Amino acid sequence: MKIYDTLSREKKEFIPLEGRRVKLFVCGPTVYDYSHIGHARTYVFFDTMASYLRYRGYHVFYLQNITDIDDKIINRGRNEGRDPLDISMEYTIRYFEDMASLRIDSVNIYAPATYYMDRIIDQILRLEKMGFAYETEDGVYFNVLMFKDYGKLSHQSLDTIRAGARVEVNENKRHPADFALWKKRKEGEPYWESPWGDGRPGWHIEDTAITEYYFGPQYDIHGGGSDLIFPHHECEIAQMESVSGKKPMVNYWMHTGLLTIKQERMGKSMGNVINIRDILEKFEPELLRFFLLSSHYRSPVDFSYEKMEEIRQSWEKIVIAFRKISKMEKESNGRFINEIRRFKGMLIDSMDDDFNTPEAISSIQAFVNFVNKNMEEMGGEDIIESIKFFNEIDSIFKIIPPERVAEEKIIDILLKVRQMAREKKMYDISDYIREKLRENNINIEDIQEGQIWYKK
RNA sequence: GGGUAGGUGGCAGAGUGGCGAUGCGCGAGACUGCAGAUCUCGUUUAUUGGGGUUCGAUUCCCCACCUACCCUCCA
Structure with missing residues (x-):
C-alpha cells in the first residue's frame, strides 16, 4: 500500500x-x-x-x-x-x-x-x-x-x-x-x-x-x-x-484538497457557505458521499447542486444493481466467482495506491455492469459472492442507503388494493390479502367507514 | 512577491514514455401490456499553448497563459 x-x-x-x-x-x-x-x-x-x-x-x-x-x-x-x-x-x-x-x-x-x-x-x-x-x-x-x-x-x-x-x-x-x-x-x-x-x-x-x-x-x-x-x-x-x-x-x-462552490472559494466573506444539513435536506447522505469520493482526495472538488443531480444517475445504477441482486434466489452454481473476485482485486489495487477512490469507483461501475449483464445466468454462489462484495464496498464507502422499509405505506397500498378488489367482488383476492397480512400479525377489520388495521 | 497543487471529450474524472479508463449525457437499436430497470452499438481530430529531450510524450524538462489553495482564522 x-x-x-x-x-x-x-x-x-x-x-x-x-x-x-x-x-x-x-x-x-x-x-x-x-x-x-x-x-x-x-x-x-x-x-x-x-x-x-x-x-x-x-x-x-x-x-x-x-x-x-x-x-x-x-x-x-x-x-x-x-x-x-x-x-x-x-x-x-x-x-x-x-x-x-x-x-x-x-x-x-x-x-x-x-x-x-x-x-x-x-x-x-x-x-x-x-x-x-x-x-x-x-x-x-x-x-x-x-x-x-x-x-x-x-x-x-x-x-x-x-x-x-x-x-x-x-x-x-x-x-x-x-x-x-x-x-x-x-x-x-x-x-x-x-x-x-x-x-x-x-x-x-x-x-x-x-x-x-x-x-x-x-x-x-x-x-x-x-x-x-x-x-x-x-x-x-x-x-x-x-x-x-x-x-x-x-x-x-x-x-x-479544498472544496470550491462553482469555482469560487467557499467562505463566510463570499457568502456561499453551504452547510452539511442544508445539502442533506435535498440529497441522500450516500449520494453526497459518492459525489465527494468521485474525486481524488488531494484534488480540489467543485460543488454545485447541479453536479449532484448529474451524478445521481451513476449513483442510482449502483444502488439499484445491489437491490436487485439482493432479491435474487438461484440454484446452487458458481460459474462467475473468479470474475467477481477480479473486480474486487481491481478495487483493492486502486485503493492501495494512495486511496484512489475515483478509480475504485470505476471498478465498482464495471462490476455493476457485469452484474447487470449476467444476473440472469448467475447461480447461487455467484449471487452470494456478489452480495458479499457489495457489502464490502458499502462497509468502506457507505454509498448504498440502508433499505428503508416503508411498512405503513405498503400496508396502506395493500388495503387500497383490497378495497378495489371488494368493489369488483373479487373476494378471492381481497381475502388473500387479509389472510396473508394476518399471518404476519397484521389484522384488518372492516368497519362502517372502510378498513382499519393494527399489529398484534 | 514567495510557496503548493493542477489544467484530459458535452459533463464528471482516472491512468500511462508507444492501441487515451470508467460513468453520466446524447443518438440509434433490443427487451417490453404499461411503467421501470437492463442490454447492444455509436458519439467523427478529448490530453491549455509554445519550445526541448526521445525512434516515439498526454505522460519527462523549460517557458507562457489559466485555475485553486497557502503566506491572516479556515477541513
Whole structure:
C-alpha cells in the first residue's frame, strides 16, 4: 500500500510503526458554527480511508480533536451575548449530528481541547524549560529560530514567511513567525489557571498535547485540509519535535484538497457557505458521499447542486444493481466467482495506491455492469459472492442507503388494493390479502367507514 | 512577491514514455401490456499553448497563459 506524504512530496510504501497497528490523527473542526460541505469532504475521506485500512486488516486508532476554545468562538459569543463555551458545546453536538448523518463512524476518540488543559499546560511548560518558548506580557510564544526545520512541511523559509507577512506585528514577539502557545486572559474571555496566570491555549498546542497523550511523540498518519499545512501543521511539528527531540513526528502527512462552490472559494466573506444539513435536506447522505469520493482526495472538488443531480444517475445504477441482486434466489452454481473476485482485486489495487477512490469507483461501475449483464445466468454462489462484495464496498464507502422499509405505506397500498378488489367482488383476492397480512400479525377489520388495521 | 497543487471529450474524472479508463449525457437499436430497470452499438481530430529531450510524450524538462489553495482564522 502506498500513501502520498506531503512532507517528502512522494508516494511512500505504507509501513506503520508497530506492525498492523495504525495511529491516525485528523484535525477536527473549530466548533463555532454548523459544519459545512468542506468539512464533509475531509471527514468523509478520512472515514473512508480508516474503514479501508480496517478492511485490509489494520487496527486503526483514529483520533480527532475538537477545537472548542478559540478566537472565533469567543467572538461569536461576544456577538450573541452568550458564553463562548456554551457556543462550542452546542456546535460540538451539531458536529456529531452531522457526522452521524454522513454515516461517519470510524473515529475512536473525539478529544475536545478543553478536556486536556493539564496536558496542554504541561507541554508548554516543558517547551519553556527547554528554551523553546518565552513569556511576554500577553502570553507564551514559541521561538521559531530555535527550530531550524521550521518551514519544512510547507517548503518555505523563515525569510519568505517574514516577507509575505501581512499580519500586524506583535511588538512582544521576537520573530514575526513566533506563535502563541498560551494567551493570557483578557477581560470577558474564558480562562484556565496556569503557571503564567489565567489564560487559554494557542491554536496549535492542543493537537500535539492530545496526540502525545494518546500516541506518544511519534505516530503514523496526520491528516487535515490542505489549508492547515501552514501555519498549523508547521507549528505542530515545531512543538512536538522540539519537546520530544524525536523526528519525524509523523511518517505520513495527508492533506485533502479544498472544496470550491462553482469555482469560487467557499467562505463566510463570499457568502456561499453551504452547510452539511442544508445539502442533506435535498440529497441522500450516500449520494453526497459518492459525489465527494468521485474525486481524488488531494484534488480540489467543485460543488454545485447541479453536479449532484448529474451524478445521481451513476449513483442510482449502483444502488439499484445491489437491490436487485439482493432479491435474487438461484440454484446452487458458481460459474462467475473468479470474475467477481477480479473486480474486487481491481478495487483493492486502486485503493492501495494512495486511496484512489475515483478509480475504485470505476471498478465498482464495471462490476455493476457485469452484474447487470449476467444476473440472469448467475447461480447461487455467484449471487452470494456478489452480495458479499457489495457489502464490502458499502462497509468502506457507505454509498448504498440502508433499505428503508416503508411498512405503513405498503400496508396502506395493500388495503387500497383490497378495497378495489371488494368493489369488483373479487373476494378471492381481497381475502388473500387479509389472510396473508394476518399471518404476519397484521389484522384488518372492516368497519362502517372502510378498513382499519393494527399489529398484534 | 514567495510557496503548493493542477489544467484530459458535452459533463464528471482516472491512468500511462508507444492501441487515451470508467460513468453520466446524447443518438440509434433490443427487451417490453404499461411503467421501470437492463442490454447492444455509436458519439467523427478529448490530453491549455509554445519550445526541448526521445525512434516515439498526454505522460519527462523549460517557458507562457489559466485555475485553486497557502503566506491572516479556515477541513
